[in-house]
Amino acid sequence: MKKLVLFILAACFTMACTKDKNGAQVDVDGSGKAKAKNDMYLPDATGEPGEIVIVMNKRKYDGELGDAIKEVFREPVPGLTRTEPMFTIRVIEPFDFNRIFQLSRNLVYVVSLEGNSAADKWLQGTFGEDSKQAILSDPSRFMQTSDNQYAKGQKVLQLFGKDDKTLINNLLENAEVVQNFFNIAEKQRLADDLRMSTASKAILNRVNDQLGVSIKIPANYELAMLEDDFMWARYLPAVGPSKNLFVYTKDYKSQEEFDHENIIKLRDEIGHKYIYGDPDNPESFMITENVYMKPVFRNINFRDKYTVEMKGAWKTNNFSVGGTFVSYTFVDEAKGKLYYIEGFVIYPNEDHRELIREMESLLTTFQTS
Incomplete structure (x- = not known):
């Protein structure tokens, strides 16, 4: 499964972040419309070490999907004398995702193709139709990564599934892979700053x-x-x-x-x-x-x-x-x-x-x- 996940990370990268003909980064704004950005004009990412901003439907965060998110990102760090979560998370509704949060050093989008609320539709709109069909046809796909969507030094992770249950299962089965993405990023930032x-x-x-x-x-x-x-x-x-x-x-x-x-x-x-x-x-x-x-x-x-x-x-x-x-x-x-x-x-x-x-x-x- 882990080899499959690593393949998915490489194969799906272009789904999360593509380049236009001028080399500018392209991302979506929740309506599926692409916006081009060039890294050199981006501000620096903000936020505290170990902090992750999670954009998702808060009603789902209060349910089973949220329980899985907490289990993965708030797992206690092993070997410490007091209980501390692996990451500090801040959960934001899509419509509260303003400029302050967009500049966060670590961003996570949690997208389930199940659901018709306004928040669900906003999140689903971050994928084009071809990407949605790929998610529906291959339930093993559940994550993709990109850099510098809104800020330099930013790490972005999209977690997705055809429905809540599929996403939950993939998250729990691959918790270490998800955690390592941000653990490695945080350690690299520290090494670069030393x-x-x-x-x-x-x-x-x-x-x-x-x-x-x-x-x-x-x-x-x-x-x-x-x-x-x-x-x-x-x-x-x-x-x-x-x-x-x-x-x-x-x-x-x-x-x-x-x-x-x-x-x-x-x-x-x-x-x-x-x-x-x-x-x-x-x-x-x-x-x-x-x-x-x-x-x-x-x-x-x-x-x-x-x-x-x-x-x-x-x-x-x-x-x-x-x-x-x-x-x-x-x-x-x-x-x-x-x-x-x-x-x-x-x-x-x-x-x-x-x-x-x-x-x-x-x-x-x-x-x-």
Whole structure:
């Protein structure tokens, strides 16, 4: 099913966004009439990180279709110490979809060909007759994507079905595909916005010389520690969240090192050896919370390498401080090295969703020399 969805994303792109002969973007206005726009004249997209504006019939949002939308977009983020939805959603009726909402960084249109209300007809009007026939003839089609419909840096997703039930089923069966579209977009925005300073570039050069690796170190980060097998960079503001990034490497021995319990064990060994909770107390060190909250694991492909992602909570052994983290464990077979890279944050009693997303975007910049 996922291969089919990826094919649909590519095949249906032109249904959501086409180009006129001058290269301008063409979109529809709810009546099926095309309007041409050129990206260079568009304003920048607005909105908070992780925020999505959903345009749909609000009566349907209060029913089963809305329940499916909430299940997909408001699914709790795994590995956080407090419950936070994956995205913050704002649901807008088509006739309230004014200029303010049109400039949103993330837009979703929810279109069912079932229904005759004014809102339904407006949404159905975003498709031409040929597209409607394609939806009716192939129930497996349910989503298409485009960029920059009303603003630069904007991501647009159209969710559609021949009727509410078909759309609901496709949504729930492919929730991860839908979520990933915006998760990837948000991480890319963060990566694009991260800036390195002369000082952080100097840190990176030292890390590269010592460990033979490269990872983006943002401005205002300081180098806390650099050893033959370990690097720790951190941002410690007077007020606000503390952000930390570390890299550890060792000789790769066996596949068993990817077992979940062994990854936790490795993390705790690194924390005990290198990451202190209090510089004035050598007996204070980082450990993984594994009693009240278990880490969450996921297998991913990172730079064409089998990788185990781990998310969870951490604390110091004397309970003086704690927070959340995300890590990748993988092997560079050419070098025979196992790498454990992690971003962790300290921000008591505050939301961590976007902080962890930022840490993920930093981890994705890692490369071996």
